[in-house]
Amino acid sequence: MKPLIGLSGRRWPASRLGDHVPPAMRDVTFDLHFSDYGRSVALAGGIPVELTRDADVHDIVEHLDALILSGGADLDPTHYGQAASEGLGEIEPERDEWEIALYRVARAKGIPVLGICRGFQLINVAHGGSLVQDVSLEEGVGHPQWDRDGAERTHEVACVASSVVGSLVGEGLSVNSLHHQVLDRLGQGLIATAKAPDGVIEAFETADSRVLGVQWHPELLEAPDPTFRWLVDLAREISESA
Numbered sequence: 001m002k003p004l005i006g007l008s009g010r011r012w013p014a015s016r017l018g019d020h021v022p023p024a025m026r027d028v029t030f031d032l033h034f035s036d037y038g039r040s041v042a043l044a045g046g047i048p049v050e051l052t053r054d055a056d057v058h059d060i061v062e063h064l065d066a067l068i069l070s071g072g073a074d075l076d077p078t079h080y081g082q083a084a085s086e087g088l089g090e091i092e093p094e095r096d097e098w099e100i101a102l103y104r105v106a107r108a109k110g111i112p113v114l115g116i117c118r119g120f121q122l123i124n125v126a127h128g129g130s131l132v133q134d135v136s137l138e139e140g141v142g143h144p145q146w147d148r149d150g151a152e153r154t155h156e157v158a159c160v161a162s163s164v165v166g167s168l169v170g171e172g173l174s175v176n177s178l179h180h181q182v183l184d185r186l187g188q189g190l191i192a193t194a195k196a197p198d199g200v201i202e203a204f205e206t207a208d209s210r211v212l213g214v215q216w217h218p219e220l221l222e223a224p225d226p227t228f229r230w231l232v233d234l235a236r237e238i239s240e241s242a
Helices: 016-019 036-041 056-062 093-109 116-124 164-170 226-241
Strands: 002-005 010-013 027-030 047-050 066-069 113-116 153-161 172-176 191-194 201-206 211-214
Touching: 002 036, 002 226, 010 016, 010 093, 036 047, 036 226, 056 093, 066 093, 066 116, 066 226, 093 113, 093 116, 113 116, 113 191, 113 226, 116 201, 116 211, 153 164, 153 201, 164 191, 164 211, 164 226, 191 211, 211 226
Parallel strands: 002 047, 002 066, 066 113, 113 211
Antiparallel strands: 010 027, 153 172, 153 191, 191 201, 201 211
């Protein structure tokens, strides 16, 4: 059996689609899942499941073999004890609460979790860590490369060879960079396993090797990506041994 891999996503009012929806539908909400995540899961041998918030998180996770926390809006800084800074972008507090709950239930069940960009940052915050709310293009390696193709690799990261990410990609790789927030204080129980040349943490894992977080967007790079293969293969292994 192919493992079921849950994908978190955004929830927006249909009014954000402008003239593409009639006035009668402007107050309706829709769930948004970028197709590259599901495609990457399928290419790695899993079955992608786009998740909705309209069910209890325990019931959702009960049916999953792994979870992906995807990219998106900034986290509400109240989760790590800060007020909003001038550079904070759009926040989606309801999504924050939903994904933190999903993550905690997934960890309690023991299924693998992959956090990507915002998902990476959310896991850090869920472990008691904090974020730098805004990093400009002129700082460090220039993380917010919004004007570049998402498939373009814009800087290097160095990986710990003995880590999960090191076993997947070696001691270093080039990555895309589509974020303006970075990790500040690393969350309790997380192990930093990759850094950018400016010292920014770009990947972490847990001691049980069932959680992997990456700051870059592997779903936009060459497929099948090794991080998705890691998730699917580990999910299958755990499921078959249960």
